[in-house]
Amino acid sequence: MNITKTVALDLCVSCEICSSACPENAISMRSLRGQFIPEVNENLCNMCGICLEVCPGIDIFTLDLMEEDNFMDIIKQNSIECFSGFCKNNQIRKLSTSGGLVTKLIVELIKNREFDAAFVLKFQKSNDRPARLAMSNDIGEIIKSAGSKYIPASVYNVIEILKEKDKKKYIIVGTPCQILGIKKFIRKNKILEKNLLFLGLFCDATLNFNFLKIINDLYGKSKENTDEFYYRTKEKYGWPGHSKIVFNSGRSLILDRTIRISLKKYFNLNRCLFCFDKLNRLSDISFGDCYIKKKQNKEGNSNIIIRTSKGKEIIESFASIFDLKEEKLVKILLSQNIKKKYKNFLYARVLAKNKSLYPIRVKSYKVNYLDKIKLKLLQYYLSLGQNYKYTRILIDFLFTKLLNKLNLFLKYII
Ligand SMILES: Cc1cc2nc3c(=O)[nH]c(=O)nc-3n(C[C@H](O)[C@H](O)[C@H](O)COP(=O)(O)OP(=O)(O)OC[C@H]3O[C@@H](n4cnc5c(N)ncnc54)[C@H](O)[C@@H]3O)c2cc1C
Ligand code: SF4
Ligand code: SF4
Ligand code: SF4
Known part of the structure; x- marks a missing residue:
């Protein structure tokens, strides 16, 4: 009944939602295998099940998906309009990862008092505490928080504020699993979504510490x-x-x-192997790098997908601070190599079936023997990173590089 199940299946993304949501304060975080992982004090736990209910880690087939939904339909859901572009402020664009749209949009929304504060992530080095998104309405701080951090970041502070159910308006930046967890918490606690704006980041995977x-x-x-x-x-x-x-x-x-x-293979989270929502379908607007040929740009260019009418209204009212050109969704999907995520969809089925995660739905899932073997191999590499097998990683890393070079050489000869 509690998140010990998520931890046992190695599906935790270290979001800390369970820890904030627990009514008995029975959950604390500890550092384990490169992540911050929750631990339940069984003497305090009353088995209410709340933590597991709001956990995004265990929810590999997010609850709103139906058995008959197919992969490409899921990927194309919630898309109103798409754009390629960047923000016109050169300083912000330079500090940002892609086109600086996220940071500039937050700055303008706060300056114009459309929102009271934003939750953003400032991170420079790891220490012995979880890296938490922090609330800020300080323009300088928000600009300093620009840039992608490929870490399993915690949204503990977001949940702590949402619990207060105040009337303030907040912007929340997050990866798909963070936004999934926050939305599960909101729905469970009947918190109104109208005062919240979700700016979602595309996400291929995060790396453990x-x-x-x-x-x-x-x-x-x-x-x-x-x-x-x-x-x-x-x-x-x-x-x-x-x-x-x-x-x-x-x-x-x-x-x-x-x-x-090259090091992603050893240090990604296990949960990322089962994640197919790369483009953040639950956000109001989702943002990623622009990898579309001829539109890539040394100064940085973004792709955005507008997913709700709230997102559309906001982008329309701030259009003058950005340079945006309409884009076709299919081009974004191709440039993000979205078909590769179909593998994760299949791995999710393997896991669901093996561990009876969705007892009613999984009966009809067909799983392939080869997918099972591939998944085991990928998990073997992740275990090297989790257990920090330095020498083995180094040997494997150099050996793979050598094989790739040999492969190229043979291709050249042939
Ligand atoms: C883990 C991760 C994986 C990603 N994978 C892809 C990908 O595969 N393909 C792709 O096109 N784009 C990916 N992105 C998104 C991309 O890197 C940019 O963040 C996005 O294009 C927005 O760019 P920007 O210049 O508008 O953002 P910026 O103006 O640089 O602002 C980024 C905002 O994100 C916040 N932030 C940074 N890291 C995190 C985090 N871990 N959790 C929550 N908030 C955070 C910052 O505080 C800041 O507010 C990923 C981002 C992350 C964090
Ligand atoms: S994914 Fe988040 S909610 Fe689930 S166990 Fe891990 S920290 Fe808790
Ligand atoms: S089951 Fe309830 S009491 Fe137990 S850890 Fe989870 S939220 Fe806390
Ligand atoms: S790929 Fe990104 S969104 Fe998916 S589980 Fe991993 S960190 Fe979360």
């Missing part, structure tokens, strides 16, 4: 520790951006983006 540990171990000299880490910065080579590490010695390094991408 052992990723930052391996970067520090690989690139830090003796006695050097990471002071600041930027997952993607446009500082030297523009968009799509490389990573940047600043050590406590003052030394800094730009790390080629291929390093972060």
Whole structure:
């Protein structure tokens, strides 16, 4: 009845919604396998089931999906209009990850008193506490929080404020699983959604905190520790951006983006293997990088999908601060390689069937033997990252690079 089930299935995304929602204060977070994971004090728990009900981790086939929904129908749901574009403020665009639309929109909505505050994520290095989105109406702070952090961030502060059921208006930025969890909490507690604006980020996966540990171990000299880490910065080579590490010695390094991408295999969350909502279908407006050929841009360009009438109204009233061109949804889907997420949809079926997660619906799921094997292999790599098997990761990493080079060489010869 409680989130021990999510933890046992390794589906936790460290959002901390359960911990804030628990009426008995029975849940605390501890650091485990590169994540902050909830732990239930069984002496305090009364088995009310609230934590499991609001947990987005366990909900791999989000409750509003029907058995007969097929993958492409789900992906195309809730799309009113799409755009490619960027914000006209050069300073914000430079600090942001893509076109700076998220940060600029928040700044304008707060300045114009359309909303009281926004929940954004400022993160520079890992410490022994969960990284929580924080509430702010300070324009400088909001601008400093620009940029994507590929970490399992907590929305504890969002839930704590929503619980108060005040009449204030809030903007919430989040990945699809964070927004799913917040919406589950809102519906369970009958909180009105009309005062909330959900700005959703596209999301392929997040990396656990052992990723930052391996970067520090690989690139830090003796006695050097990471002071600041930027997952993607446009500082030297523009968009799509490389990573940047600043050590406590003052030394800094730009790390080629291929390093972060190659290490994803070991440090993604297990839950991400079953996630197919890459484009954030539950938000009011969702935002991602623009990977459409000929529209990519060194200064950074975004794609947005307007998903609700509230989102449409807001974009229309602030259109003058952005440079936006209408876009076809299908182009965004192709450029985001959305078909790859179909694999995750199949893995979700394997998991649902193996663990009887949805006893009534899963009877009809057909699962393929090959998918089961592929899933096991992917989970093996993740276990190396979770248990921080430094040498094995390094050997495997170098071996894979060598094989790829050999493959290219053979192709060239042939
Ligand atoms: C984990 C993750 C995975 C992503 N994967 C993809 C992808 O596969 N394809 C794609 O096109 N785009 C992806 N994005 C979105 C993309 O990186 C940009 O965030 C998006 O295009 C918005 O760009 P922007 O310049 O408008 O945002 P910015 O102006 O840079 O603002 C970003 C906002 O997001 C907030 N934020 C940053 N990290 C987090 C976080 N972990 N949780 C909650 N809020 C956060 C910041 O506080 C800031 O308010 C991902 C983002 C994240 C965080
Ligand atoms: S996913 Fe969130 S709600 Fe679910 S167990 Fe993990 S921290 Fe708790
Ligand atoms: S079942 Fe209820 S009391 Fe127990 S941990 Fe979950 S929310 Fe708290
Ligand atoms: S891929 Fe899905 S589960 Fe993983 S962090 Fe992104 S939204 Fe959450």
